[in-house]
Amino acid sequence: MARWEPNASGRLREAAMALYTERGYEQTTVGDIAERAGLTARTFFRYFADKREVLFAGSEALEGALRSAVDEAPEDASPMQVVAAVLDGIAALIGRDRDYSRQRQVVIDATPELQERELIKLARLALVLRDALRARGVSDPEAGLAAETALAIVRVGFDRWINTDDERELADVLRESLARLETLVAP
Amino acid sequence: MARWEPNASGRLREAAMALYTERGYEQTTVGDIAERAGLTARTFFRYFADKREVLFAGSEALEGALRSAVDEAPEDASPMQVVAAVLDGIAALIGRDRDYSRQRQVVIDATPELQERELIKLARLALVLRDALRARGVSDPEAGLAAETALAIVRVGFDRWINTDDERELADVLRESLARLETLVAP
């Protein structure tokens, strides 16, 4: 038996998601979230750095998955082949629950503050990818460009995956976006 | 003769830049900035939406320049040719004062909050570019990909322009990054 009601962090995440959806991010105070979770605002800030972060738990897991995908790619894979593998890894993690992704994205799209947080999370992912590519010998500007390109594909593909009725897996949409980019950017 | 000391907005910008550089963003209060500019905190918030925005005045001008560059591109230019023109337009605007850009970037790089704001400004630029491309007939996923690609080049190229000793113009660095990307991403 746990000491207190179990899963405080999860309760806070759920409460926040519910309130952000019901009345909007700005109309929700940290006190509201904590109260709904049966806790206090002070405890909220022990689990999450700020009011935004509660929607972005799990981004560390994404970074880990990204690193793994790069590490497990064949030694002789080209940078863009590694990118393709990374896209698969990302899709496997965030491509499971499209309804949840949609609800979360509605909240984020309605709130500039949350968009900022999402963008910096993606930027961090790009840095992790860039460094992982460097670590396997990709030269300097190429690694950065490949990483930025990968994230560009994620942005565009994820948006498409969320905002269309078509039932394809996220991984498939990302692969298609990559293919499109290759032909688009061809000199 | 002006009614009060002229150029309140400019004084606030300078004061903020100076204080952010001297003691750091977090160690500076809005009251400090206003005092240095001979104003009050309340007046600061009449000119800038928040403490971060004071470093990002002029981003509307960038959006305008971007739109102009797209509009003035030849009718039959390919999406990536339009992107090239846009890169020139951006370079003309932010490529003038490398020392100022460096100082500003030092502050931003030291402050996650400011990085978030910079990222959302760039994302807005990408949206403006995407819509401008759509307006000239570029199809849907291509327009988004081209816009994201352009911004990826700006990120990587601007970083390179700031962090190297080589004396080339920003426009040249951006063109080189574009060329690199084309060969990198070629299937």
Place this chain on the structure above:
DNA sequence: CACGTGATGTCACACCGTGTCATTAGAATC
């Protein structure tokens, strides 16, 4: 000179996020 107008100041306020210390519920030990 009186008046209007826009920029600035003053004040009050809700909320954010943090430091500090007290309290609690269970685990561990004897």
Place this chain on the structure above:
DNA sequence: GATTCTAATGACACGGTGTGACATCACGTG
């Protein structure tokens, strides 16, 4: 089973952010 230890939580105070409401000031205009 009582005592002690420990980690999660609560309570409180506080500085800072950002906003609404209203007063004030400096100047142009009639």
